[in-house]
Every structure is written in structure tokens, then in C-alpha cells.
């Protein structure tokens with residue numbers, strides 16, 4: 422970060438000051454400066470030692486309050502030569518630092534501004550589906566002074582929102598927000614993805630893998646997206662996703678630009694990052710802050726078979742590259758993330774056959790509900806439309822579906838088959854309650870599952886969650902969805 426040199430102003434008592442514009446940063450000007458006393462109102466905040474000497478950093482203060490951005494540094498060489506960097510701001514000596522705005526009102530104003538901007542930022546980008554953002558939250562407001570031509574006393578409010586950590590300055594006399602800026606390191610990158618997959622976005626069942634070859638039709642299916650919550654390391658590592666292993670090496674970009682075509686294995690890394698980040702953001706939008714809220718480890722294209730899996734012993738998701746590379750289909754990404762969700766919420770989940778089937782059914786359902794906002798209604802209950810082009814001939818190409826009409830009469834003891842009973846019930850709940858309510862009910866219910874639960878017990882948990890969250894009518898709708906599958910009587 423570079424900081425603009427500031428004009429120097431004496432802020433001593435009784436002197437309504439004017440900028441002097443003096444600079445003391447040059448080496449030539451250093452020696453005479455050494456003899457002078459430090460100006461008033463400096464508070465030592467840090468002392469650093471380097472090879473050539475010591476460095477004293479001061480915060481500028483005015484009537485005991487920190488002046489925002491006002492700094493003063495003394496660099497003392499081993500021979501005693503002193504260089505001064507004076508970044509103090511002019512503050513009129515008669516500035517009244519009494520406040521009329523309460524800190525709580527300032528915090529409220531700051532958070533409203535942060536939330537409004539976070540919403541605008543999202544809505545201006547391609548991610549319109551994330552229109553509603555959580556409100557900013559913050560700790561206590563601190564009183565401070567802004568110097569310069571518009572000197573005033575402000576409340577300094579630190580907030581946290583989907584944009585990261587924000588510092589807002591609220592005029593302590595008028596209550597207006599003077600400045601609001603993101604100060605955290607989380608950064609946005611750029612990428613290109615399929616969303617959710619080319620078959621759905623292009624509404625074209627005739628697309629084929631052709632052994633991972635670049636094709637015009639598939640290039641047209643790519644869309645440019647913002648990769649949020651990256652940690653700034655230049656890798657696809659962030660708050661909710663860590664691409665930990667990948668065939669051909671990890672994608673890296675100093676400018677956090679990750680744009681590849683699908684024949685490049687790094688494309689699948691971008692897919693994994695983007696779609697897992699999206700789904701964790703969505704979960705948090707629903708109000709859940711403790712559903713696999715961590716940087717999920719992912720291994721991409723490292724398994725040659727046509728399969729993907731979640732390994733609870735290492736808490737890692739692996740996406741295979743057989744047929745259509747699995748991570749070219751967001752529905753595969755979301756299905757596996759579904760397993761990670763359940764393992765996070767219910768340690769050791771999946772101990773019985775029916776719990777295993779619930780795991781598979783939930784993963785399929787989660788893929789479908791995540792696809793809803795980007796699918797324009799195209800074959801919604803069809804799971805993994807693009808990956809399935811490698812191993813199905815019927816159209817639409819689906820690995821499985823969430824609307825098979827199966828009931829417990831169809832149980833065959835294979836978890837993926839039987840998962841279609843469960844996913845059908847969840848999909849019916851989605852249609853009855855709407856997406857947000859259904860997903861709140863389903864995620865909330867998961868917290869009450871036993872690791873070796875049965876269809877009936879998990880269904881009861883779901884009915885109970887619906888009753889507590891939304892009342893009797895919702896509970897009756899959920900009950901009916903399970904009765905239709907002969908899971909509940």
C-alpha cells in the first residue's frame with residue numbers, strides 16, 4: 422500500500438492552522454531534523470528494528486483522539502541520523518470534539534451503508550441470484566478525528582459483511598457516513614465456469630465429451646464469474662474452499678484471474694472453487710453459520726475413474742476425471758459437498774443403509790436445488806445432466822432423478838437407488854414450501870439426525886423442523902411429502 426504524502430500542519434493549541442506543505446522525507450533534510458523535538462500529540466504505537474536502524478511509528482492524536490490516517494515516523498540510523506516521515510493531517514485547533522450522535526446510532530448507520538453497498542455490488546455483477554445479503558455486524562464504535570479541509574469528529578465503526586471487514590467513519594455530529602471502505606484482505610478473483618453444466622445452460626442434450634476436447638459449443642457455455650472470498654495467495658484457496666491437490670498442479674495467478682477452457686484441467690479447479698463457494702454463501706444467506714463453514718479441502722481430477730467421493734477420514738472431496746470430468750458438472754460438485762455438509766453436521770453420518778441412502782438422496786437433492794436459480798426450469802429433477810452424457814443414451818441424460826415416484830416398496834438395499842426415494846420427498850417439499858423455506862427446514866432437520874437414522878426417524882425430524890420454523894400447515898405439507906413415499910404413515 423502506498424500512502425500519499427500529506428501536508429504538514431501544526432496542530433498546537435491556539436493556532437488555527439493552515440497547511441505548510443513541508444516535507445522531511447529526503448535524506449538531505451534528515452540531519453537538521455534530528456535536533457528538533459517531536460511535535461505534540463504523537464502516540465508511539467510501534468517500534469521496529471531493521472538492519473540499518475530503528476523505526477518509531479506514531480499515531481497522530483488531537484485532544485487525545487486518534488486522527489484517522491495521521492501518522493508520523495522517525496527512522497533512526499545506527500549513526501544517530503534521523504529521517505522523519507510526517508503524514509499528519511491538518512486539524513484546526515478549535516475543532517469541537519463533542520458528539521451529538523450516539524455510538525449505537527453511528528454503528529447502525531455504518532452497517533446500513535455497508536449492507537447497501539454489498540447488495541449493490543452483488544446485483545451489479547453476474548450473480549443476481551444472491552440479491553439479499555446479511556446485514557453487517559460490528560463491535561464498539563471508536564471516537565476519532567478526521568483532519569484535512571473537512572476536519573471533523575467521527576465514530577470509527579468496524580463492520581463485517583459479505584464484502585469482508587469494513588471501516589466506516591460516521592460524522593459524530595450529523596450522523597452521516599463520511600467514508601466506508603473494505604480493509605480486509607479477502608479478495609475477489611475472476612474465473613470462467615459452466616453453470617450448472619453445458620447441457621442445462623445451453624438446453625442441449627446432444628453435447629458430448631469427445632475426450633475433454635475444446636469445442637465451440639462448450640466454449641459458448643462458459644460464463645465469466647467473480648471468484649469471491651479468495652485469500653489473496655494467488656491460488657484457489659479461500660474462506661470456504663481450498664483446492665488442495667490437482668492433476669497437473671494447482672492453478673495460480675498473481676492477478677487472481679483464473680480463466681481456462683475445459684480441456685485445461687485447471688478449468689475443473691475453478692469450477693470446484695466457484696460452485697462450493699456459491700453453495701456455502703447460500704447456506705449462510707439462509708441463516709446457517711455452522712454448516713461446514715470452513716475451507717473445504719478438494720482434490721481435483723486426481724482419480725482416473727468415473728467417480729467422485731467425499732472421504733470423512735480426511736474431510737476431503739475428490740472429483741474424478743473419468744468420462745466427462747466430474748467437476749465440469751456443478752451438480753457433481755454439489756452432490757459431494759452434500760456429503761461434506763452431512764458429515765460436518767452429524768459426525769459419522771451414514772452408519773445404516775437408510776442413513777447412507779439419505780446421504781445420497783440429500784446430495785442429489787442439494788445438486789438440484791442449487792441448480793434451480795440457474796437452470797431456467799430446464800429438466801430440474803435430472804441429476805448431473807452433463808456428466809451423465811458419458812454413460813447414458815436416453816434423453817434427457819440423468820445419472821439419477823428426484824422425481825422417480827419411488828416409494829419404500831422399491832427399497833433394494835443400494836444406497837444410490839434408495840436415495841431416489843429420499844430425494845423425491847425432499848424435492849416435493851421444495852415445491853410445496855418454496856426453495857428457501859424447504860432448504861431451511863431440511864438443513865435444520867439434519868442437525869437432529871442420528872448417524873444411523875432411518876427414513877422414518879429422519880422424516881420425523883424434518884416434520885418437526887417444519888413445525889417449529891413455519892407452523893402446522895408447513896408441517897402438514899412436509900408430512901404429506903413423506904407419506905407419498907410411504908416413509909411416514
Ligand SMILES: [Ca+2]
Pocket residue numbers: 633683684685686688689746749
Ligand atoms: Ca475438463
Ligand SMILES: [Ca+2]
Pocket residue numbers: 632633742743744745746
Ligand atoms: Ca475426462
Ligand SMILES: [Ca+2]
Pocket residue numbers: 727728741742743744745746747808811
Ligand atoms: Ca465423469
Ligand SMILES: [Ca+2]
Pocket residue numbers: 621752789792800801802803804805806
Ligand atoms: Ca440438473
Ligand SMILES: [Zn+2]
Pocket residue numbers: 756757760780781784
Ligand atoms: Zn454420493
